[in-house]
Amino acid sequence: MKNTWITVLAAAGTLGAAGAEQTLNGAGASFPAPVYQNWTYTYSQSTPSVRVNYQSIGSGAGVNQIKARTVDFAGTDDPLTLEEQQKAGLLQFPMLTGGVVVIVNLPGVRNAQLKLNREVLADIFLGKITRWDDPKLKAVNPSLTLPGMRITVVRRADASGTSFIFTNYLSKISKEWTEKVGAGSAVKWPVGIGGQKNPGVCNNVARIRGSIGYTEYTYAVEANLSMAVLENRAGKFVEPSVKTFSASAVNADWKNAPGFYMVLTDQPGDESWPITGVTYILIRKDCPKNVKDAMRKYFEWCFTTGSTAAMKLNYVPIPGNVIELIRKEVLK
Template sequence: MKKLFVKALLTAVLCVSANIALCDNVVTVNVVGVPYMHYVYKMLGDDFNSIENRFLLRYVDENANNFAMKVSAGSADFSVSDIPMPHNELIARKLIQFPVMVTAIVPVVNLPGIDSDKLVLDGPVLAGIMMGDITTWNHASISALNPNLSLPSLRIKTLARSYSSGATLAISTYLAKKSSRFAKNIGVGDSLKWPADVQLMHSGEAIETALSKTPGAISYVEMDVGNIKQMKFVRLKHHTGSIVKADLGFLRSGVVSARATEGENGANSLNGVDFANNWPILLPIYVTLPKNALNDERMTLALRFIYWIFNKGDETIEQSGLVPLPVLLQAQAVKVIRVVRSANGGPLIFNFDL
């Protein structure tokens, strides 16, 4: 991020001091996205800038509710979101979307004396906790999953998100599959009506603060964020009996087995498959583009950047704590990219060579 800022500043200084048309050669690609992906895309943009020095990425943190309007109006060249846009909205606004990378959603706890990756829960027990049916940490159902842990008699304090969130969509999708009561009483969505005793947080930062200050608390976060903040992760037990933890290895296994549901406007969603050797709660990161470019030059560079991410961005993505798509899903995305047309409706010609 620092290198990208310095390069942009140096370019501006050279333009003014030398009075040359260097500024005209810089093309700013405008992106709106979820805040926690800002740093990842800035690093990827910095890397891409080293081979395409005209390229400058401007990433603006926005509420996901504004993404469709911004992209369709042309004030953003593409958006980065953890909530897939509904199929009918993609069609109405003439947009396309596809996943680019994946993180995991992980239950996190504040249990004094119990380290990260020590506590084990399964889907039905986690659903019971989130619904308020299981209220203490030494409850029999939790103790049965953790015979070697000395569980405190602390009251469970559940923290959830009050706002539209891909993390909520991902964990509710998983819990609804594991508990028919959760599916019926709470349901699946990016914003839910939680039980009255669940404390609602207005941001990821608020969850981090409340979790650290509240013994007995449990919540759910993105794996990359949890690692950076050194939160205490929970392991999950599959119905097969295997126990998995949230790390890049188990996340890769989950991504390799994931399947995208495709439509005429790209991938509507990316769904994990509950195999014994994979982390089961996936959070795909989607890119949304207009079917018709409003500015051919910016869109050409944006598409080259996305194509470069698929071909050259794996190391940066994994260093950020996320997992790149497998080749098959990347190929599906590239097929969608080729649908984008120029501003006049003709083919948008751009060079895939990197």
């Protein structure tokens, strides 16, 4: 699968607008960009009368653009509350579920070998654990020979929904993180160097020995980066996969989520991946009827035909009963 979605993105950039009667422009989160680029390209080819574009610029920038009316829809992994949606004249609905993973560049350590419990993970990003041979890391990984190297933390430099998911999780597992840093798409990081969007974080981790960062799962797979095994809420160490992402989402009560606001980090269950996130779409309440009709058809296609591509790219499609809620409350 390596570089599959990158190839699609390149092809999408060459797709001409000739013959298209309508263009839909979207921008925002890089978390779902691999599948969004696949969808926009495939849909635009199969529906010549409509061209759909999506720019991966980060959740924060995407929200700003939909508020400024410069795009027709925005992608964000940092959901807006119902009050925030109403104030901005926006509607929100979930599009996909996926996982944020911890990536490392550690000599001699392969994928899914390094274990990180909740305390150790938080302490690394707080800057309290600064070396890979720290006794706390050794205690969790007795079978690994950890090098005597300094830890380089890599985090996002831009306002990021992926950062929101990650820092939201750290806030749930560490009182110190909550008090000193908190959760958000842009926080004051205690330590680390920044990377632009998910690819920037992956590139930095790939080139810096002894580094650790976080990214969306598909980016880690595409970049062939080693991922850590994490301790979940049940005290079990789990590997990131579509199966463990799905386990986190199984009990989501969307019917009682005002404005479809929900955060799926640190869910119960032996198989639940602890840093599971939902990525959302934002549209304007007052968008022109022809634009809303075109978006309704496009998103219906994404929910149905597009679900196969989503699963191939390691995302979890939204369940059918939730799609029905979205149809009734947003895409009506």
